[in-house]
Amino acid sequence: MFDLSFLQLLTRAIATIVVLTLMGFSVAGFARLLGDRGPAYDGKLTLNPFVHVDIFGLLSGMVARTGWIRPVAVDPAGGRLGRATPVVVALLTMAAIFLFGRLVLLALPWVATSWPTSSAAFTDATIRMMADVAGWTLALNIIPIPPFLGGYLLLALAPGAYQWLVRRHLYVSIVLTVLAVLTYRSLPATFFGDLARLLGAR
Template identity: 35%
Template sequence: MNFLNDLSLSQIVTRLAGYLIVVTIHGLTVAGLATFLGDRDPAQAGRLTINPIPHVSFPGLIAAILFQPSWMRPLALEPGVMRGGRLALVLVYAVGLAVILAVVPLLMPLRVWLSTLLTGTAAVSVLGVIDAAQRLGIWFVLLNALPLPALTGSLLLQAAYPASIDRIRRAELPAMLIFLVVLGTGWFENALSPLQLGLGRLLMN
């Protein structure tokens, strides 16, 4: 696993910052929409906030820094109290990921404006964070689109199998550890790199 040697301090810092941006936007979107649909749990869990800390998954953070694909701290939603029931979970899933895809191109004007405003080390640092947030955002969507425990895609599992919601949630920690192992092999990135590059060109050009 020579990726540890390949990472510079600058890459670690920019990926860390980029991850915080992505999970904060995604976590707040998911929590906000679920609350709008009638679920009070996100507010009680402290997830209706722009503070990134409640949204951070420590294994997800490690994944973002080392491999780029990542996830946020899982948020337990209750379809039984949400308008639309199980369909509400599908809506939260779709909107949560769509917002991240929308943010990627929206960062381009900010990047252009800051490039004319900042100079030297400040410019390199800030533009590096924006670039990392864009790349990590695309990888975040590609991974979390999968209907697997611990990912945003687990909402699809919960919608399809409501009787198994508790089992799906109990599988979150083991799933995160498995994700780290799989990402460490490089298989996921290698398999989806063409799609990631294609989305990048589509959204950022």
């Protein structure tokens, strides 16, 4: 039975938007640093959430605290590391999201002492949820299929299969969202739950 409160859904929505926006921006930024200008030309080097947030990834984040971004085309031939470029981009992005999940919690003492009391509890809950969503999103994004970051491993090893899945991004996202809704309560008891907690989630 679907038993999430409105407050839980709201904090998860805000946290997911922040995490996915940072994730998409990081993919584009690290790709650019490694020599691939494509994501920047595609308008992905921005912190505009409308560019990065996949609507189904957002819905999954609201329910299961894990989401994914809209596809960012990283060209193995365009980077300095060749076929390893997308894999390194994914690893650096994961590191950035992990670091964000740890650093954002440093704001909690400031919220407790300086934030207006009328909204301090909500702000505190949202910040904690950002760390949660960061950990859960990282845990699921190791799966080596797009739209997850792990899909860049598939791009390096089997570009044809990767492109086939990317062309069917909508259908893959719908299936993943349905799975998230059906399993969100049992997911913490799986390997992904253990990994998410290791990565900072509750």
